Amino acid sequence: MRIKNIIVLLIVLFSFSTYAQDMAEYTSGWESKIENSKVFNLKVEIENLGLEKARFKISNNKNIIDFHFNSKSTLILEIPFAENYSFKGHLSKNGNEINGFIKSGMLLYHLKLKRSTNNIYTGIWNLLMIDEMKSRDFYLSVENGKGNDYQAYPIFGDNRFTGTWCDNFLKENDLISFTDFKTGLQFKGKLMTDKIQLGIYLGKYKITQVTLKKSTNDWQIGGLKSDNNTSIIELSEMERLILKDSLPSTHAVLISKKGKVVYENYFDGYNPNIPHDMKSASKSISSAIVGIARDKSLFNSVEQSIFDFLPKKYQTHKDSLKSKIDIQSLLTMSSGLDADDYTRERNSSASENNYQPTRDWTETVLKAEMINQPNTEANYGSANSYLLGIAMDSVVSEPLELFMDKYLFQELEISNYIIQTDLKGIPYFGGGMYLTPRDMLKFGELYLNKGKWKEKRILSKKWVKDSFKNYYNLENVPDKNGYGYLWWRNTYKVNGKDIETVEARGAGGQYIFVIPCLKTVVVITSGNYRNRKTQQPELIFEKYILPYLKK
Incomplete structure (x- = not known):
């Protein structure tokens, strides 16, 4: 009887300790390292296309998902490979590739799956947008913890990934979970005495796991180097100011003239293969x-x-x-x-x-x-x-x-x-x-060439002409810019002469400058979201690029 009472007491004590975990104790910064630099660069395969027992597979250094589906109809492939995740695509006319999208969270990731000699279609899904993590550091900020309430925000040392938008913070006993509703990633953790075991999932399928310990030092985020300069013209003054952070958070500068790339350079670890948030x-x-x-x-x-x-x-x-x-x-x-x-x-x-x-x-x-x-x-x-x-x-x-x-x-x-x-x-x-940025440059050239790309008509000449008209001035922006069909208009001065441009603009400093009079397109991408320098590319363009283009 005494032994039975001891067992009951131990169970009660264990239950109490489990249920009594207070998230206030975990409100802190936590850190770990991702197991390898390509763990989020996922290989996607489709096997046995056109058959009843086709397979949709996702893997990194291990198999993650192996989903069987009926693919007798290949007009539009629709593959719901996990709860709240799907692939939707077209088979090309020649049967050599599938172009489609993985829907994950609020993003549609475009994939081109190419057919191999053994009739398997293969492509890469860069879930974090980047082609490889230059930093494997992984951080977790647990905030506002009290009882079962908390918020948790994962942060990657490689800040070329644009970050998570987390919500749905849940806790049950010693288990926590939350979701990045942008990428669709699920985070499921186990609270331990001095650490947090955190798995990162696609639905119920684990991609990787980390063991987090409380941070004792400042987090090391960004500070990545690039070496991707391909240039015909020299812009050394601009480069010097970018590298000394006088033109902060400039990620890429590209220039094409008469359809030829004459300048291409990347900074802060960016490279030609990383899609930038426009x-x-x-x-x-x-x-x-x-x-x-x-x-x-x-x-x-x-x-x-x-x-x-x-x-x-x-x-x-x-x-x-x-x-x-x-x-x-x-x-x-x-x-x-x-x-x-x-x-x-x-x-x-x-x-x-x-x-x-x-x-x-x-x-x-x-x-x-x-x-x-x-x-x-x-x-x-x-x-x-x-x-x-x-x-x-x-x-x-x-x-x-x-x-x-x-x-x-x-x-x-x-x-x-x-x-x-x-x-x-x-x-x-x-x-x-x-x-x-290279593809942004292509898009600018499409409009510079009045709707043609490589002599093929994609947009009517009339639509491009109508798009570039000045319909109204924007009353709620500081410069009262003229505006076309979702294109901004601007005028710059070089040596006393006005240069008119038509521009695509995005917060943080994402610009496509189309300069018809110079037969030139300039692309600048940046990360100036909270420092009031979102229009910095206009300064770079007018002061450090236009004078060289006019030579």
Whole structure:
């Protein structure tokens, strides 16, 4: 009887210690190292395509997923290989490759799977966007711990990965879990006396595991070196200032003149193979997709009301004023909706900060107040381009991302890219595509060449001409820039002479400069998100690049 009582007491004590873990004790910085530098560079294979027992496989240094599916129909492959994860793609006409997307979190990762001699289609999924981690350091910031409540944010020493957006923080006994809703990664940890065992998963499938110990030193993040200079022209003064951090967080500078790359350089560990977050610079790509759809007569006119493209549930928002919101007003930021992203002082009802936290972005945007008659005054706001994505999704006969890939990216020979989506998995036209700087340069050259790439017409000459027109000046931006179809306009001075440009621009300093008079395209990518230097590329362009281009 005494032994039985002791056992019961031990069970109670064990249970109490397990249930009594307070997250306040774990509120700290934790650190470890990822097992190897390529653990997130996942090999993707499709075997036995066209047969009932086809296989979709994902692996790194070990097998992670082996999913069996029926692939008798190869018109569009749809493979739900794990809960909340899927692959969707097209088999090429010659059968040599599959172009498609892995949907993971809020991202669509484009993959090109090439057929090998043994009839297996193979490609690489760079889950963290980078081709290999230059730093294997892994950190975890556990914050605001109290009882079972906490937040936890994973941080990688290689900061070329743009970071996680974590949520859904759960705790049960000594187990914690949370999700990065951007990449779709799941984190599952076990709390121990002086460490945390943390697994990183795709759904229920483990990619890798780390054992974290409390940090005792400052975290080492970034500070990576690049050696990727390919140049015909010399920009030594610009390079000197970038390397001494006087032009901080500049990641890449590329220049093409008359279709030939004359300068290409990377900094802070970046290289030609890493897709960069374009932020709102990808709005100009969204404009190109609208143009392609118009060129294919998938809709009648840019003067069509947005309500022609919206499901019945949203028609209740149609009134005499909002019915005048047409495609052109959305392209030119002149919808009249209170959608201001730029002026921090005004909490606009349909700004990104207001509609993105809601469950139905379209509903929130359409409920916003009207501050102007459509097509009369322009105010920069991402809600305008977001609605364009919803409209284009309604007119194409296939998933919008596959349409974009087939008619734009494949035509430009672009395959290493990522598309951010909205909550419904539709490509987000408000910004957030990831392209390599070289591919951004290609896109700029498409517009410089009036819609042609390598002598092949991709966009109509008329659409490019209409896109570059100055419709309105943006009233809510400091410089009151002229604006076209999701393209900015600007004027620079060199030796007293005005040089006009048309630009794709994104937060943090993501720029594509198209300079028709010089037959030149310049791409600059940066990481200036919180230091008020988001327009630094304009300084670099005017002071350190344009004088050389004019020589």
